[in-house]
């Protein structure tokens with residue numbers, strides 16, 4: 001008989017189980033368990049070793065333990081706040097223990113006096129009594145295994161961990177053997193156990209070893225499904241017939257290179273060669289360009305656009321904000337100045353390269369001119385915001401698109417661009433800061449990757465100092481004044497705009513780093529994580545108030561100016577231009593200066609309330625200085641006391657300037673959940689996998705997926721089970737989500 005497929009179990013409702021009646025089915029559905037597949041992938045959070053028992057008399061405050069004891073009495077009563085409190089008192093001859101349950105009145109009736117039970121929980125002392133709040137209570141003999149699985153449960157669902165274990169037991173028994181979609185040769189080579197063993201080993205382990213091996217296999221399967229989808233998709237896009245084979249002699253690229261005021265780094269040359277090969281090939285390019293802050297991604301992006309332009313196509317450079325669009329337009333103008341193209345209308349003639357800026361703030365007349373030139377083909381390169389993919393924007397021959405920084409360029413946008421061109425344009429996506437390798441494989445798994453792993457030579461040091469407390473920040477202002485005296489400039493970044501202008505930067509509000517998901521519990525560990533010590537609240541500083549405070553205090557006499565996202569576009573541009581010309585000494589800003597702002601003369605970055613920013617953001621902000629051979633400083637100001645997580649972030653930034661290291665550190669601190677955003681929770685097929693714990697397995701799944709797709713892109717024959725599983729379990733909705741943001 002063929003084994004069970006997961007897709008079959010997804011079609012069987014939980015109420016088909018004998019032990020699940022209508023009421024329980026409703027409870028389960030509030031845990032988002034509707035089918036047998038949902039039930040079997042509602043994995044225990046951990047297992048408790050019930051042989052690791054203690055006597056009640058020996059229980060210490062705050063410690064988790066298992067005890068076996070006899071029920072002395074049980075009761076339930078209403079509290080003044082309307083909640084109910086059930087208590088079961090147990091004793092074992094060495095002492096008594098009170099088990100308390102809020103809003104579970106039925107608990108009082110669950111066990112009778114004299115019954116022997118096993119209790120698992122964390123001990124606390126309350127009014128001189130030893131007690132456990134919401135412990136796991138089992139009748140002795142209910143469960144035979146030495147290891148008891150502890151399931152995630154919720155009071156609302158009124159389904160206990162023991163009940164879940166019972167339902168799972170029935171489901172596993174009646175499901176029988178599982179079909180294993182991964183060919184045996186792979187399993188043997190990768191040292192993975194079979195699927196039947198994996199489900200049993202995760203729900204009903206005999207040993208810790210089994211429990212770990214089971215997890216490994218189940219995580220591998222989740223990741224393999226995702227990678228198969230991504231790798232197949234990448235291959236499908238690559239084979240789409242509608243791409244452009246760019247033909248460029250390389251003359252324009254040579255002009256560009258000769259015009260640059262510096263030599264390209266070896267990494268930049270390598271990246272340009274890779275991109276050029278992609279552009280010349282008939283399939284559309286889908287490439288991610290990663291590199292640390294200041295690695296020189298813009299130059300590489302411009303080179304890509306020029307290859308397209310020389311072959312007679314147009315290039316679009318899309319960035320997320322107006323400030324950044326303006327910035328890129330300026331640097332593109334500078335770096336592309338003097339380049340010319342053969343002019344077909346005049347024999348042997350030349351015309352200058354046409355570059356324009358298009359955002360929602362572009363004045364109507366200029367906009368009309370730009371649109372007309374894009375349509376006629378008179379413009380070669382356009383830099384802009386999302387306005388570029390707006391309706392009414394038509395290109396004569398769009399050939400290469402560069403998407404900068406935090407955009408996730410989705411299927412939809414790609415389709416919109418496709419409609420603006422006769423063939424699929426080549427696409428280059430750039431990240432603002434490096435992302436961890438496992439995240440890159442997962443979130444950007446449908447793209448080819450190029451990494452700039454080298455900074456231009458001659459960059460000076462950035463000295464980074466965390467200065468907690470109001471006293472120590474004086475050192476920062478002193479350095480700012482010193483540097484300004486030496487003819488250099490500085491930034492002061494605040495998390496808020498202030499001045500009654502709302503709580504943050506519209507559209508790019510500072511992320512709340514302490515809103516991170518709780519650390520996942522360590523595998524099989526009995527210890528709970530220590531609670532985060534709460535730091536004293538201190539209101540965040542606003543840029544408007546800081547400007548006033550600094551100009552009349554620590555920075556009086558210097559030329560200060562304000563920059564934030566709610567200023568009118570003209571005003572913002574004006575301030576940036578003045579700053580670039582060196583007519584402003586200190587720019588007091590919000591995170592609008594986070595990405596792309598490029599003023600080589602700026603040598604000090606002061607970040608206020610630095611504990612409120614995430615690692616990537618701090619690294620990106622620091623990257624605004626140290627952009628030349630001038631030695632630079634970055635000061636991280638904060639309250640005297642910050643949370644432990646914040647302290648670790650600030651120490652990490654202080655310790656290294658290597659964005660790749662910081663990206664890994666960030667993953668360690670935040671856990672994988674936040675990298676993937678909401679998609680690791682809820683509907684996602686990734687129920688056990690964790691990008692932080694499972695780095696190796698992500699890489700392994702990626703390799704196997706590449707191998708399988710190369711072997712048989714259709715996933716037929718022996719891969720048939722995998723194909724079915726990918727389409728049944730990794731939903732289109734989820735896939736779309738992945739490609740959106």
Ligand code: ADP
Pocket residue numbers: 262263264265268291292293294295296297298299456457596598600623627
């Ligand atoms: P990022 O990778 O952070 O986007 P940019 O492209 O903004 O970096 O480049 C940072 C600065 O370094 C810019 O001023 C740019 O002109 C300069 N730059 C780029 N490549 C080189 C190079 N090979 N040598 C020296 N300076 C370079």
Ligand code: MG
Pocket residue numbers: 297298595596
């Ligand atoms: Mg940049």
